[in-house]
Amino acid sequence: MRVATVDGLVTLFYDGTKELFDEDLQDEWDDELLEYDAELHQYRCKNIAHWESWDLSNECKQYFRERLSWEQIIVEEGVTVIPISTFSYCCNIKKVILANTVIKIEAATFYNCSSLVYVKWSMSLEFIGPKAFFNCNLSSVFLPPSCRKIDGDDTFARNENLKILNVPNDTKIDTFHDIYIMIHRTELLERSPFECTTISESSLSEYKFVNTWIKTLNNDEKFVLHKVCCSYQPTIQDIHTLILDKGFKAFQEKNNVGITPSEYLAENPYASIKEMDIIQYFIQEMTE
Known part of the structure; x- marks a missing residue:
């Protein structure tokens, strides 16, 4: 593994040859964090200054200096599994680029990477573990068609700005x-029809329906343009057919959580259009 500056970001090129997470050193940090401020404990290193003045071993300080220096992770070709907690608590990571050989992201892999705003997903990804992206800063997630299973225990929880989550129907x-x-x-x-924003006995009964709702959010016939725009590799022809029927105003129609087809299309990493x-294609077709 090597570290270099790429696009202005301190970048770790991860090849899977070294175990990066040390549970003992993490526990040492956590004990000091509780002494520093118990209320911040759940957020670990987020918004904590002067941590080097804590009563930590030199080994622990060096461990966190290294982990907090990384701003981008590029997972290299050949890596198939990212082990449990590999990049957890690396609070300054902003971007993650996964090679297409990655099949599994295990539990808590990017746990509490509170600056993480962008993930380029592996097109071979099959599994995401519990709490894998807990307390990150993702605003949109489009999982690839290869994704077969997600352990839904807090997988994307506490991504407060997460507005778009597109999961394949057969996941x-x-x-x-x-x-x-x-x-x-x-x-x-928060925008959903469920009362699950807080943990209470009255809301637990609805939890089991949320997973189905996530995958079928745009299944209503009136949201078919939304579904196409957030699908894998939408085509101009498919959208053109819908526009002929609905008109361009349909691009600004909001679904039940307030997202428009335009937003889906703009955020969709698999859309080459x-x-x-689409507007230019429409005009061309109408004038021929």
């Missing part, structure tokens, strides 16, 4: 603990 979402909902404390859940491409 299985498991939850082993009813109170740990996959999108707990996200903007998407832009809204202007």
Whole structure:
């Protein structure tokens, strides 16, 4: 593994040859954090200054200096699994680029990476573990068609700005603990029809329906343009057919959580077309 500056970001090129997470050193940090401020404990290193003045071993300080220096992770070709907690508590990571050989992201892999705003997903990804992206800063997630299973225990919880989550219809979402909902404390859940924004006995009964709702959010016929725009590799022809029927105003129609087809298309990393491409195609077809 090597570290270099790429696009202005301190970048770790991860090849899977070294175990990066040390549970003992993490425990040492946590004990000091509790002494520093118990209320901040759940957020670990987020918004904590002067941590080097804590009573930590030199080994622990060096461990966190290294982990807090990384701003981008590039997972290299050949890596198939990112082990449990590999990048957890690396609070300054902003971008993650996964090689297409990555099949599994295990539990808590990017746990509490509170600056993480962008993930380029592996097109071979099959599994995401519990709490894998807990307390990150993702605003949109489009999982690839290869994703077969998600352990839904807090997988994307506490991504407060998460508004778009597109999960393939045949992806299985498991939850082993009813109170740990996959999108707990996200903007998407707050906009949902469910009363699951806080953990209470009255809301637990609804948790089991959230996973199905996530995958079928745009299944209503009136949201078919939304579904196409957030699908894998939408085509101009498919959208053009809908526009002929609905008109361009349909691009600004909001679904039940307030998202427009335009927003889906703009955020969709698998869409090689832009809204202007569709407009130009429409005009060309209408004038021929």
